[in-house]
Structures are given as C-alpha cells and as structure tokens.
Amino acid sequence: xxxxxxxxxxxxxxxxxxxxxxxxxxxxxxxxxxxxxxxxxxxxxxxxxxxxxxxxxxxxxxxxxxxxxxxxxxxxxxxxxxxxxxxxxxxxxxxxxxxxxxxxxxxxxxxxxxxxxxxxxxxxxxxxxxxxxxxxxxxxxxxxxxxxxxxxxxxxxxxxxxxxxxxxxxxxxxxxxxxxxxxxxxxxxxxxxxxxxxxxxxxxxxxxxxxxxxxxxxxxxxxxxxxxxxxxxxxxxxxxxxxxxxxxxxxxxxxxxxxxxxxxxxxxxxxxxxxxxxxxxxxxxxxxxxxxxxxxxxxxxxxxxxxxxxxxxxxxxxxxxxxxxxxxxxxxxxxxxxxxxxxxxxxxxxxxxxxxxxxxxxxxxxxxxxxxxxxxxxxxxxxxxxxxxxxxxxxxxxxxxxxxxxxxxxxxxxxxxxxxxxxxxxxxxxxxxxxxxxxxxxxxxxxxxxxxxxxxxxxxxxxxxxxxxxxxxxxxxxxxxxxxxxxxxxxxxxxxxxxxxxxxxxxxxxx
Ligand code: BG6
Numbered sequence: 001x002x003x004x005x006x007x008x009x010x011x012x013x014x015x016x017x018x019x020x021x022x023x024x025x026x027x028x029x030x031x032x033x034x035x036x037x038x039x040x041x042x043x044x045x046x047x048x049x050x051x052x053x054x055x056x057x058x059x060x061x062x063x064x065x066x067x068x069x070x071x072x073x074x075x076x077x078x079x080x081x082x083x084x085x086x087x088x089x090x091x092x093x094x095x096x097x098x099x100x101x102x103x104x105x106x107x108x109x110x111x112x113x114x115x116x117x118x119x120x121x122x123x124x125x126x127x128x129x130x131x132x133x134x135x136x137x138x139x140x141x142x143x144x145x146x147x148x149x150x151x152x153x154x155x156x157x158x159x160x161x162x163x164x165x166x167x168x169x170x171x172x173x174x175x176x177x178x179x180x181x182x183x184x185x186x187x188x189x190x191x192x193x194x195x196x197x198x199x200x201x202x203x204x205x206x207x208x209x210x211x212x213x214x215x216x217x218x219x220x221x222x223x224x225x226x227x228x229x230x231x232x233x234x235x236x237x238x239x240x241x242x243x244x245x246x247x248x249x250x251x252x253x254x255x256x257x258x259x260x261x262x263x264x265x266x267x268x269x270x271x272x273x274x275x276x277x278x279x280x281x282x283x284x285x286x287x288x289x290x291x292x293x294x295x296x297x298x299x300x301x302x303x304x305x306x307x308x309x310x311x312x313x314x315x316x317x318x319x320x321x322x323x324x325x326x327x328x329x330x331x332x333x334x335x336x337x338x339x340x341x342x343x344x345x346x347x348x349x350x351x352x353x354x355x356x357x358x359x360x361x362x363x364x365x366x367x368x369x370x371x372x373x374x375x376x377x378x379x380x381x382x383x384x385x386x387x388x389x390x391x392x393x394x395x396x397x398x399x400x401x402x403x404x405x406x407x408x409x410x411x412x413x414x415x416x417x418x419x420x421x422x423x424x425x426x427x428x429x430x431x432x433x434x435x436x437x438x439x440x441x442x443x444x445x446x447x448x449x450x451x452x453x454x455x456x457x458x459x460x461x462x463x464x465x466x467x468x469x470x471x472x473x474x475x476x477x478x479x480x481x482x483x484x485x486x487x488x489x490x491x492x493x494x495x496x497x498x499x500x501x502x503x504x505x506x507x508x509x510x511x
C-alpha cells in the first residue's frame with residue numbers, strides 16, 4: 001500500500017502557524033537621528049527581539065554625521081526603546097541586542113565613511129555569524145537615495161552573492177510626481193534587483209489593513225454586496241489631530257495629497273476595490289492591486305471633485321495652536337495644502353458609478369482612519385415617511401485606527417408603540433475579541449524585510465499608477481496658483497470639501 005508522506009508541520013517552513021523568525025543578518029539604518037528612526041524603527045527592532053523573532057546574532061548599525069562612538073549610539077537606541085517600545089523592557093533582551101549595536105560616523109558622500117561601514121559589517125559578519133546578509137534602511141530624504149545606493153554599489157555592499165542577500169528599504173515619498181518616481185526607480189533598480197527593493201508604506205503593515213483582506217475574502221457574507229449593485233459610495237478618511245510638528249522642511253511643498261493620498265489612501269482604495277487574488281503571494285496580490293489602480297482615475301471635473309485646505313491658528317483640543325503659515329520654517333506665502341479631498345472613480349464592472357471619496361488632513365477634530373462603504377437605500381420602504389425620518393444609509397465601517405474594529409450600521413425599530421426607525425451600530429472591536437495586542441506596523445514590515453517576504457511592499461508599478469491618478473490633480477492645483485481655503489483647527493476641514501460631497505448628494509461621515 002502506498003501511503004502519502006505528509007509533511008511534518010514542525011519542519012515545514014511554509015507552515016504559517018509557526019512564528020516567522022528572521023535569520024542571521026545586519027540591519028543598517030541611514031538617518032538614525034531622525035524622528036522615524038527613534039520613534040518607530042529602533043523600538044520596532046527591540047519589540048521584535050523581545051518577541052523572540054530576531055536571531056541571537058542579529059546586528060544593528062547606525063550611520064549618521066554625529067560624533068558618536070558605538071556606546072553613544074547604543075544609548076540613543078536604549079532611550080528610544082525605553083520611551084517608545086510597545087513591549088516591556090527586559091534587561092536580558094536588551095543586553096543581547098546591544099552587543100550587536102555599532103555606529104559608523106560620516107557624510108553620505110564620503111567614500112571613507114562607506115569603507116568604514118563595509119569593514120564594520122564585515123567584522124559583524126564574522127563576530128556575530130550574520131552570514132553576509134545585509135539590509136540597508138534609507139530613512140533619509142529621497143533626494144539622497146541616489147548618493148547612498150551609489151555608495152553601496154561602489155563599496156561592494158549591493159552585490160548579490162550566492163547564498164547571501166543584500167536588500168534596500170526605502171520610505172515614501174517615492175518621488176513627487178510620476179516623472180520623478182520613474183527617475184528614482186531607475187536609480188534604485190540600476191543597483192538593486194527589484195526583488196531586493198522593499199518600499200515601505202507603513203499602512204500596509206497595520207493589522208487592521210490586513211484584516212481588510214480577511215474580512216473580504218475569508219467570509220461569504222460581504223462579497224455578494226461588495227459592488228455597485230449595493231454600494232453607492234465609499235469614503236476613505238485619514239484624519240489627524242496634530243499639525244506638522246517639526247517637519248516643516250519635509251512637508252512644505254509636499255502637502256497632504258503627496259504625503260498621504262498617493263500612498264496610504266490609494267493603497268487602502270486598492271485593497272478595498274480589488275478583485276480576489278488567487279493567493280496572497282506577492283505576485284498575485286500585486287497583480288490585483290495594479291489592475292484596480294489602472295482602472296481608477298481622477299475626477300473629470302477637477303474643480304468640482306477636489307478640495308484642499310490649510311489649517312488656520314486658534315484653539316484645538318483645549319490648546320492654543322499655530323496656523324500652518326505661522327509654523328516655524330513655513331514661508332508666509334506657502335500654498336501647500338494640509339488637507340486634501342478627492343473623488344476617484346473606478347472604471348470597471350464592479351465599481352462603475354460608485355464614487356470613492358478620499359480625504360486627509362492635519363489639525364482636524366480627532367485622529368481617525370477608516371474605510372466606510374455606504375449602501376444604497378432599500379428600493380422600497382413599506383413605512384410612512386415619518387417612520388423613517390431618522391434612517392440614514394446602511395454602512396460598513398472598517399476602523400483602521402484607533403479603536404480598531406468593524407462597525408455595521410443599519411436601521412432598527414426604536415422601542416415603543418410607534419414604528420420609528422433609527423440607525424444603530426453593530427460592533428466588532430479588536431480589544432474585545434482578541435487578547436493579543438496588535439504589533440506595530442514597523443515590527444511586521446521590518447521582520448518581512450529580514451525574511452525577504454514581499455507581499456506587503458508596493459512595487460514601482462503601483463507607485464507609478466498612483467502618481468498617474470494624482471498628477472492631474474496636483475497640476476490643476478498648481479495652475480490655480482491660489483492659496484487653499486483656511487480651515488479652523490479642531491474641525492473637519494474646509495467648506496470646499498463639504499460642497500464637493502454635497503454636489504453629489506452625499507455628506508462626509510463624522511467618525
Ligand atoms: C506618514 C505621514 O506617512 O503617516 C505623516 O508622512 C503622518 O504626515 C503619518 O502623520 C501618520 O501615520 P499613522 O500611522 O500615525 O496614521
């Protein structure tokens with residue numbers, strides 16, 4: 001009798017139930033003095049170590065201009081971890097991690113500094129047994145990417161040698177329009193093969209964003225209504241209550257649309273609107289995202305279906321706050337938008353006629369990111385008009401953050417002798433259903449880089465398709481040459497954005 005040999009799940013590297021642990025490697029971070037590095041990257045590295053997902057030989061190298069020794073940098077990492085890590089501080093974890101921490105001082109254009117970097121990495125390969133596997137995280141302005149990837153090539157650190165890997169991680173913005181994104185891609189891909197380039201869009205690392213795939217494709221309940229027969233419009237909101245903080249140098253001239261819509265919001269749109277991939281392998285997932293982004297287009301009437309604003313000064317959250325134009329480092333005549341709303345249409349059978357409204361802004365009433373599908377009214381209501389006076393539209397709301405979860409909104413009878421119908425919420429909250437807390441997006445993404453697992457990283461085709469949607473809008477705003485409407489801090493953005501929806505017979509949700 002022939003018996004089929006079944007793989008032992010304890011041995012099967014594909015078994016998703018086993019924790020995915022990174023192999024030995026060195027992670028080099030350029031730009032270690034920046035905010036992203038201190039608040040997100042270093043804490044995420046520690047959290048991964050604390051969760052047992054980094055090997056004992058893991059090494060972390062910081063590269064910056066500061067006159068630091070290894071121990072000075074280790075102290076910076078230590079403080080960042082203590083302040084920002086998600087998981088508790090454990091001395092034994094820190095001890096092991098800190099033994100692999102090194103610092104290389106230098107300018108990005110300095111050949112000697114890159115020689116020192118190469119030697120430092122080679123020493124670590126030997127001392128920590130990192131196997132010659134290296135990831136280079138470019139947490140620096142994109143204008144400096146060409147210099148760094150050029151240096152990595154010149155100094156032999158980008159070579160793809162058999163049995164080892166060299167990967168590069170780049171942060172958005174991936175260019176500031178289609179042409180510059182293509183240029184940037186050419187520079188990076190002339191040094192690293194596309195399978196070694198990891199573009200970070202940290203929204204894709206969020207648990208709730210991945211849950212969108214579970215909700216849509218692990219259930220039978222939603223898919224039948226996930227189309228233009230039932231959905232009448234979709235609102236994707238990413239609101240922030242903070243201003244630009246100390247990021248004037250980055251933000252001015254970039255603005256809300258380039259900062260957030262080009263990447264996070266169009267990725268959320270792609271995951272919401274794409275067809276079911278045959279699997280969640282990178283190739284399949286990306287193919288579906290690309291297909292839907294290729295079918296998405298900017299509004300035909302840009303004046304009617306785009307809106308922008310700039311936050312004014314005043315009171316927000318009980319605090320006196322500066323307007324954008326009074327922020328340090330912002331020129332008084334800046335026309336950069338801090339709020340942007342656009343309508344996107346998707347020209348395919350599933351979504352024809354369903355507008356997707358995307359909005360984002362700083363200094364709004366509260367921090368919230370959500371995707372809300374608004375459903376059509378029932379074709380016939382066998383009630384009197386007064387019964388349904390307070391009936392809105394059915395909605396399915398995916399709360400990306402905070403209060404992660406899903407809400408279904410529908411009409412129910414108000415208790416009493418009358419037939420009166422009012423909107424109610426049915427809620428799933430992550431906190432109430434799962435005991436585990438969600439890892440930070442950067443934990444997941446850094447781990448995936450070290451594992452070489454690509455599904456959560458957009459490829460340059462997606463980046464280009466997103467710019468194709470945004471470029472005409474940005475050109476239109478630039479041609480107007482006017483300053484965006486000022487909006488009150490702590491509110492919900494400019495009046496122009498309300499009018500944009502009112503013209504189509506909708507209004508923005510108050511999340
Ligand atoms: C970044 C933007 O990508 O996302 C910032 O550059 C924004 O402007 C940030 O504040 C918001 O991220 P999160 O995860 O706090 O929603």
